[in-house]
Amino acid sequence: MEKREQLYEGKAKKVYTTDDPGLYIVSYKDDATAFDGKKKGTIADKGVVNNTMSNILFALIAERGVPTHFVRQLSDRETLVKAVTILPLEVIVRNVAAGHFSERYGVEEGTPLLRSALEFSYKRDDLGDPLINDDHVLALGLATEGEIAQVKEYAAKVNEVMKEFFLDKGLKLIDFKIEFGKLGDGTIILADEISPDTCRLWDVETNEKMDKDRFRRDLGKVEETYREVLSRVSGN
Ligand code: UDP
Numbered sequence: 001m002e003k004r005e006q007l008y009e010g011k012a013k014k015v016y017t018t019d020d021p022g023l024y025i026v027s028y029k030d031d032a033t034a035f036d037g038k039k040k041g042t043i044a045d046k047g048v049v050n051n052t053m054s055n056i057l058f059a060l061i062a063e064r065g066v067p068t069h070f071v072r073q074l075s076d077r078e079t080l081v082k083a084v085t086i087l088p089l090e091v092i093v094r095n096v097a098a099g100h101f102s103e104r105y106g107v108e109e110g111t112p113l114l115r116s117a118l119e120f121s122y123k124r125d126d127l128g129d130p131l132i133n134d135d136h137v138l139a140l141g142l143a144t145e146g147e148i149a150q151v152k153e154y155a156a157k158v159n160e161v162m163k164e165f166f167l168d169k170g171l172k173l174i175d176f177k178i179e180f181g182k183l184g185d186g187t188i189i190l191a192d193e194i195s196p197d198t199c200r201l202w203d204v205e206t207n208e209k210m211d212k213d214r215f216r217r218d219l220g221k222v223e224e225t226y227r228e229v230l231s232r233v234s235g236n
Contacts, residue, residue: 001025001080011037012050012197022184023071024083026051032197034216036128043215044223048076049230050195055079056233057162057194064161066154068190069181084181084191088142090121090129091151093159094175098200099213101175110207116159118152123179150188151180158190166201169232171210174200196229 003016003025011033016025028047033040051073058070069081094117097107101117122132122142137143143151158178166173176199181191192198196211203210210229214222 001074003027012047013193018080022083024081025074026079026081028077028079028193032212032215034212036125039216041215043226046197046223046226049226050193050197051077051079053195053230053233054193057165058190060165061158061161061190064157066157066161066190067187081191082181082183082189084183084189086123086179086181086191087147087151087188088123089132089137089151090123090177090179091155092119092121092175092177093117093155094119095159095163096172096174096200096202098174116156118155147182147188154180154188154190162194162199167204169235170204171201171229171232172204172207174202176200196226201229 001018001020001023004019005017006014007017007024008015012029012031014027014029016027018025028051030042030044030046031040032043032046055070055073058068062068062070069084071080071082073079094101094113097111097113098109101107102109120132120137121129123129134148137148138145155178159173162176163173176194178190178194178198179192180188182188199211200213201210202208209219210225213219214225
């Protein structure tokens with residue numbers, strides 16, 4: 001499968017059309033941004049790590065009954081995916097307080113939550129991706145009630161599958177962000193990526209941060225950490 005036209009270039013990936021209107025090629029970059037693009041940098045080989053790791057997770061998640069956009073990996077950095085229209089919602093699931101949740105609600109980072117908590121952010125860079133509730137989503141026509149229910153059911157399943165998977169690799173799944181897309185017939189499937197850019201992962205033994213917070217917070221060993229996470233995830 002060959003790339004045709006570049007459709008889109010985001011912060012971490014480019015998307016290309018192919019000869020098949022139902023398929024796109026995603027190409028992962030090493031560029032890293034944080035704090036609404038105010039912090040910029042590159043993480044060597046992040047594109048390779050995020051591509052490979054996303055595909056391992058998408059394959060596992062699909063096996064467990066949540067449909068995904070993953071078709072097949074083409075190279076280190078490129079993957080063939082189903083063409084979807086992305087729902088303009090970041091779906092965040094939290095198991096342990098961290099990041100914005102800790103700041104917003106005054107809960108110390110690392111505090112386990114009594115139950116997992118799902119939140120939506122409205123994907124609007126110009127507005128800083130504001131937190132949004134179900135009523136707002138419906139009022140703005142961003143998704144239907146049925147779509148919201150489907151997204152929540154899939155997000156809960158993805159959390160269960162990933163918590164168990166990462167724990168087996170010595171990693172605690174603190175929180176993560178996923179995105180969903182719609183196929184031409186309206187079917188909702190999991191899309192975008194799942195990587196140390198989009199998950200908080202802490203080492204089970206040491207609580208060391210094994211994710212993009214090393215870049216965001218200048219904690220050092222950024223490249224090493226991404227490589228280590230891939231190595232654990234791929235079972236090497
Ligand atoms: N996240 C993401 N993209 C975003 C915002 C958040 O992938 O634009 C992920 C982030 O890596 C973390 C989770 O979603 O795993 C929750 O992030 P939070 O709301 O605490 O914001 P952050 O502190 O990461 O900006």
